[in-house]
Amino acid sequence: MNAQATAPDTGLNRALxxxxxxxxxxxxxxxxxxxxxALPHMQGSMSATSxxxxxxxxxxxxxxxxxxxxxxxxxxxxxxxxxFVVSVTGFTVTSLLCGVAVSLxxxxxxxxxxGVFGAGLxxxxxxxxxxxxxxxxxxxAMAIWGVGVMVGPIxxxxxxxxxxxxxxxxxxxxxxxxxxxxxxxxILMFVPETxxxxxxxxxxxxxxxxxAIGSLQLMLDRGQSLDWFSSREIVxxxxxxxxxxxxxxxxxxxxxxxxxxxxxxxxRNLVIGLAxxxxxxxxxxxxxxxxxxxxxxxxxxxxxxxxxxxxxxxxGSMIAMLLVGRLVNRxxxxxxxxxxxxxxxxxxxEMSHFNLEIAPMALVxxxxxxxxxxxxxxxxxxxxxxxxxxxxxxxxxxxxFSLMRNIGSSIGISVMVAWAARNTQINHAVLxxxxxxxxxxxxxxxxxxxxxxxxxxxxxxQELTRQAAAISYLNDFQAxxxxxxxxxxxxLLFRRGTARSGEAVVAE
Numbered sequence: 001m002n003a004q005a006t007a008p009d010t011g012l013n014r015a016l017x018x019x020x021x022x023x024x025x026x027x028x029x030x031x032x033x034x035x036x037x038a039l040p041h042m043q044g045s046m047s048a049t050s051x052x053x054x055x056x057x058x059x060x061x062x063x064x065x066x067x068x069x070x071x072x073x074x075x076x077x078x079x080x081x082x083x084f085v086v087s088v089t090g091f092t093v094t095s096l097l098c099g100v101a102v103s104l105x106x107x108x109x110x111x112x113x114x115g116v117f118g119a120g121l122x123x124x125x126x127x128x129x130x131x132x133x134x135x136x137x138x139x140x141a142m143a144i145w146g147v148g149v150m151v152g153p154i155x156x157x158x159x160x161x162x163x164x165x166x167x168x169x170x171x172x173x174x175x176x177x178x179x180x181x182x183x184x185x186x187i188l189m190f191v192p193e194t195x196x197x198x199x200x201x202x203x204x205x206x207x208x209x210x211x212a213i214g215s216l217q218l219m220l221d222r223g224q225s226l227d228w229f230s231s232r233e234i235v236x237x238x239x240x241x242x243x244x245x246x247x248x249x250x251x252x253x254x255x256x257x258x259x260x261x262x263x264x265x266x267x268r269n270l271v272i273g274l275a276x277x278x279x280x281x282x283x284x285x286x287x288x289x290x291x292x293x294x295x296x297x298x299x300x301x302x303x304x305x306x307x308x309x310x311x312x313x314x315x316g317s318m319i320a321m322l323l324v325g326r327l328v329n330r331x332x333x334x335x336x337x338x339x340x341x342x343x344x345x346x347x348x349x350e351m352s353h354f355n356l357e358i359a360p361m362a363l364v365x366x367x368x369x370x371x372x373x374x375x376x377x378x379x380x381x382x383x384x385x386x387x388x389x390x391x392x393x394x395x396x397x398x399x400x401f402s403l404m405r406n407i408g409s410s411i412g413i414s415v416m417v418a419w420a421a422r423n424t425q426i427n428h429a430v431l432x433x434x435x436x437x438x439x440x441x442x443x444x445x446x447x448x449x450x451x452x453x454x455x456x457x458x459x460x461x462q463e464l465t466r467q468a469a470a471i472s473y474l475n476d477f478q479a480x481x482x483x484x485x486x487x488x489x490x491x492l493l494f495r496r497g498t499a500r501s502g503e504a505v506v507a508e
Contacts, residue, residue, distance in 0.1 A: 013190065017132050018141075020186025021125040022148050024088050027179045028121040029152025031095075031114070033288065034160035035060075037303060038169040045169065046104045054225070055108045061410065062217045063115030066210045068403045069260065071120040072396030073201065075127070080395065081193040084124050088187060090117030092180025099173035122149060123398035128191060130386060130394060136329060142382040143325025146375070147318055153285060155314045157292060158307030165304055205251050205259030212244035216407070220414040228418065264393045264400070272493045273385025274404045276337070279487045280381070281408025283344060283480050284374055287351075289413040290420065294473045295363075298466055299356055312364045316371025317378075324379045333380035334491045340376030341488050343369055348481035352474045356466070384494055416480070420472040427468035 035042075035056060043053040074083050094114040101107035126145055133141040163171040219237040226234055252258040265271055291310060295301040301309070324336055347370035354362075382401070389397050 320375025
């Protein structure tokens with residue numbers, strides 16, 4: 001897609017490029033989850049309903065999803081460095097505007113623009129790193145990149161909770177300013193430009209893909225609150241998604257200059273890698289979406305404690321990525337991916353045996369194990385996915401890699417949250433059948449003089465709902481564990497990496 005950028009082949013230059021683009025990557029990755037914990041405070045400040053304030057998240061997610069596939073075309077048309085500079089500048093400015101917004105309309109608009117500018121940061125950073133480092137060092141480069149992409153969303157709720165609790169929700173956005181300025185300065189000084197290429201813009205293809213992705217994201221984001229397909233809006237969004245996706249694929253395979261070149265998907269490693277990163281997205285962010293309500297609503301943890309319990313998960317990922325960066329050129333990357341998936345599944349199976357009296361250290365331990373597992377998956381997966389891909393497809397490939405991770409996250413969160421809500425009702429009904437006056441413990445509680453019958457029944461119902469919800473969360477963890485194990489055989493479909501133009505082989 002792009003001609004390869006040329007840069008002075010020195011360790012110092014590589015280090016400066018890496019630091020610059022990693023600042024941009026971490027800024028965007030943290031922002032995907034940092035605002036979640038601040039929503040209740042923003043809701044009060046903006047005098048908004050729960051559904052209205054949810055658009056602060058929805059607008060960002062939808063805009064980023066639609067614009068991510070545009071990264072490859074814009075990079076080729078205007079140059080990768082120019083696009084990077086515009087993206088970082090726009091993201092930083094819109095972060096400032098979000099932080100000073102005084103109305104709901106303003107913050108939703110600014111978050112939408114933030115998603116537009118932030119969409120390309122992760123794929124651009126991955127593409128730059130792959131071009132900056134020689135092929136035999138791609139494993140180490142992906143380990144560095146993975147720290148920002150994987151650890152950012154994990155640490156986002158912790159940082160967001162701290163800023164919201166001790167300062168103000170506006171700092172959730174304003175904290176991006178110094179990071180964005182430093183990233184912009186580094187990119188301007190050290191990142192080389194790529195050759196610009198003329199290519200016709202496929203407006204029809206882009207429109208079809210945007211409608212498919214946008215309607216899918218809206219359906220997933222709003223489905224739970226609208227009771228899914230009992231809502232006319234969700235049905236319409238589902239139909240639009242299916243029709244537009246079908247038309248886009250047909251158009252891509254028949255058009256002279258399609259928005260996405262079909263050759264991109266002829267690379268087997270890329271296709272299998274996209275399937276894997278979809279699963280990683282489901283497991284990573286669905287787990288992060290389920291744990292905070294489990295800890296806060298059911299176990300009574302405060303926001304700060306919840307963040308402290310979740311933070312070690314990111315430490316586990318960071319340790320794994322630093323280790324695997326050294327192993328990826330010595331060990332078959334498929335074995336590393338399999339080991340990581342196994343660790344992740346083990347942690348999820350252990351989480352499926354939690355109870356509402358679980359010790360915080362058990363939560364920390366399983367989090368570290370899961371972080372280690374995801375770290376061992378992400379780096380070799382990123383390496384082998386692009387090991388056989390033609391260089392001209394690299395930016396488009398990294399954009400699709402990020403898009404599939406985000407779609408996996410959205411689907412995982414929506415399905416797991418909906419399943420938990422549905423199973424809570426079922427579990428409540430099943431457990432409620434056991435609470436009859438003919439059972440001795442229930443009769444003894446009803447006969448207690450200190451409690452009135454109505455008060456006792458209310459207490460029983462509250463505890464029943466709490467236990468029913470806990471069982472539903474544990475069922476979700478178990479389902480994700482089985483899904484992780486089921487993905488392991490797909491490793492065999494990866495093709496061994498082949499050297500290109502005299503470069504070293506990445507996948508043994």
